[in-house]
Amino acid sequence: MSYTHLCPEERYYIEIELKKGTSQNKIAEALERSQSNISREIKRNTGQRGYRHKQAEDFAQERHKNKPKEVKLTDEIKGIVNVRIEDDWSPEQIAGRLKQEGIISLHHETIYQHILADKKAGGELYKHLRHQNKTYRKRYGSAHNRTGIPNRVDIDERPEEVNNRKRIGDWEADTIIGKNHKGAIVTLDERVSKLRLAFPLAGKKAQYVLDATILMLDPIKS
Secondary structure (H helix, E strand, O other): OOOOOOOHHHHHHHHHHHHOOOOHHHHHHHHOOOHHHHHHHHHHHEEOOEEOHHHHHHHHHHHHHOOHHHHOOOHHHHHHHHHHHHOOOOHHHHHHHHHHOOOOOOOHHHHHHHHHHHHHOOOOHHHHOEEOOEEOOOOOOOOOOOOOOOOOOOHHHOOHHHHOOOOOOOEEEEEEEOHHHOOEEEEEEEOOOOOEEEEEOOOOOHHHHHHHHHHHHHHHOO
């Protein structure tokens, strides 16, 4: 089984469980990861003070940043990608055709990140995200999004006092789904204090997320 990268929430979970004395096998089972994945993660990202999730993330990002694939999206490739996006090709279709034509082997997620960067810069490539002639479900900020939250407010529209991080009590919530969509963890991050809470879910239904959130916040409620 090949190594697949872990996300920050998984690394946080690993740190907490290691401190509790949980075995690597049990951690791997909870995260729906192979034992070799967890073992390699711990070996590669353990510092002098042991395994710490923030340091592990820094180590991983530094290695990732230095990989050749980070410079694959040259101006020439971006030009080809942009033309096909504007012709309403999906990132998956573009990545497949680029590989088929022998131009470059590019992961479709790299194209999504390019579209997101263009949107943040004021571009309109994101408006061309299509799938089988139907408007593509936008991955970044939409009333119908991956979170399944109806009428969700885009992060760009949150109050200025939240963006300025001038008050305690503004939390960001997220969920991480395990490999093959098995298992899940909900995380809460307080934007000013940087306090992070994480809890494994009994299931992926909204009620499980709500129950876990209430459980985590109950000890610190005012």
